[in-house]
Amino acid sequence: MPPPSAASPWIATWESERGSTALLESVPGKGLRWFNEGPDDRDTRGGLWARKSQRIGQGKPEYAGVHPLRQRLAMELLLCQVCSSPSSVSHRKGVLWMEPVTPGKTLVPYTTHPPVCLPCAIVSRDRCKRILRTGAHALRVANPRPWGVVGVLYELDQDGVLAPKRPVQVGYDDPQVRWVLANQMIAHLDGVRLVDLDEEYAHYLATDPDARPAASRSSSPRHRLSPSARRQTDATISVRPPAPSGSECPAARTAMCSHTPKCPPANASDADAARPTAVCFEQGWSLLCNGVLLFEDTGELRPDLTVVPPRRAHDATAGQVAA
Secondary structure (H helix, E strand, O other): OOOOOOOOOOOEEEOOOOEOOOOEEEEOOOEEEEOOOOHHHEOOOOOEEOOEOOOOOOOOEEEEEEOHHHHHHHHHHOEOOOOOOEOOEEOOOEEEEEEEOOOOOOOOOEEOOOOOOHHHHHHHHHHOHHHHHHOEEEEEEEEEEEEEEEEEEEEEOOOOOEEEEEEEEEEOOOHHHHHEEEEEEEEEEEEEEEOOHHHHHHHHHHOOOOOOOHHHOOOOHHHOOOHHHHHHHOOOOOOOOOOOOOOOOHHHOOOOOOOOOOOOOOOOOOHHHOOEEEEEOOOOEEEEOOOOEEEOOOOEEOOOOOEEOOOHHHHHHHHHHHO
16 A cells, blocks of 8 residues: 555545444443444544544545544644654644634634644645635644544434434543544643744754754655654554543653563663554554554664664674674
8 A cells, every 4th residue: 555645644535445334333321332343443542433444545535534543643643644754842842733724713722633743834834725725823732632532423213223413522521422433533732832833944954964863854754764664654553552641741751651660761772672552563563661663673763753773684794793
């Protein structure tokens, strides 16, 4: 399956991607479930999600639609909604967001738009038809966190048949969420600061390339990760990331380990010895409890966006010399 099209956001749907509710059922007094439900069908807060096939690049992109799983992953893992790379995070300012201006309405702290990386923010501002028409707010968010979902509320009719009633927006603390089939996650943006996108980008370009993380040196944001990492945009991803606390800053999400004794931190030389919290065997990567993304070629992407090159080739050469 090809990677996302350069002209289409990663979270957009494609005309060949199809969904079905044929296996959706209810549990009296508990809510909705899938008949053959798996661990990827629910988010970290228990919300049940709509199913849709993953066929990026097949057919035409449907810009008005959002793929449920890709939108959810972008929210939960703070991935760029355009290219699927890690979004732009400043330890002092927070995560970069772009919110299209809605004429006649003020900026609200709730959104279904995932974050962005800085290069994609510039491209979106110059090419997105909606942003060109209405403009957009550039924001740094100190503490974004999942708040609820947009989805379809289901009820049992008089004959006991499960049927969709109406589209709703509900918070995770609302008991009604158990009867909602989610298709978009709503984030609450706490600690919002308006920023000048041109100033942010000028600072980005002026930074000494040798001092910037290797992951952000490429002129194309779609190629900032290793081939193994880029393949995560091409198929269903098996992810169950730990739920962040309400007061946690996303820039500090590296402290996820709850093991005793503690696993090595992300900046340790043996960081890859930490235990995995999510594994995708098909695509060759695992998310460790210290926040490190470990690839099958032994390369690493650390929480601060530092890239550790693969060591496999080096190890094989060393073995030949020793022999």
